[in-house]
Amino acid sequence: MNLFKTTLLATVVAAAGFAGTAMAASPLTDTFEVRIEIQETCEVLIASDIVFDATIPEPGTVEQEGEIAVECTNGTAYSLSLNEGASGNRHMAGPSSQEIAYELYQDSARTPVWGTDADNKHVTGEGEGLGSAYRIVHDVYAVAPLVGNEEPGDYSDVATATLTF
Numbered sequence: 001m002n003l004f005k006t007t008l009l010a011t012v013v014a015a016a017g018f019a020g021t022a023m024a025a026s027p028l029t030d031t032f033e034v035r036i037e038i039q040e041t042c043e044v045l046i047a048s049d050i051v052f053d054a055t056i057p058e059p060g061t062v063e064q065e066g067e068i069a070v071e072c073t074n075g076t077a078y079s080l081s082l083n084e085g086a087s088g089n090r091h092m093a094g095p096s097s098q099e100i101a102y103e104l105y106q107d108s109a110r111t112p113v114w115g116t117d118a119d120n121k122h123v124t125g126e127g128e129g130l131g132s133a134y135r136i137v138h139d140v141y142a143v144a145p146l147v148g149n150e151e152p153g154d155y156s157d158v159a160t161a162t163l164t165f
Helices: 002-022
Strands: 042-047 061-072 075-084 092-093 099-101 102-105 123-126 136-146 162-163
Touching: 042 162, 061 075, 061 123, 099 136, 123 136
Parallel strands: none
Antiparallel strands: 042 061, 061 136, 075 123, 075 162, 092 099, 102 136
């Protein structure tokens, strides 16, 4: 009789467990997360050469423009600086060790001089996104004074744009 009671009790408990599972509310739900991390980035897309027009060496100044195009993720603050060129003092080297000085400016009024982060003469901005629709173009205005006795030939220097974000 005890065996019968034990077997009957085990059957009832097992059936209750199955019935409890079968009687659970329908539908069953659970949650999960969907996410992505957007990383902060910037890139210099274009740093165009600044090529002054061929000229005769008359006293005065010659002017020319170039541009630097950047893209940064939306909301990313950046600074864009220009060094003193490979010459170290913004001078274009020419024939017979002659040099022609030049300066780079941030705006068409030719003020202020465009320099580095260290001298606080950099340009700052905030990214709007990546892709051509969000490209930010910074014009670079160059001026070279001529004294009138420059030797004929090509004069050049190489400046570096640094984008910090």
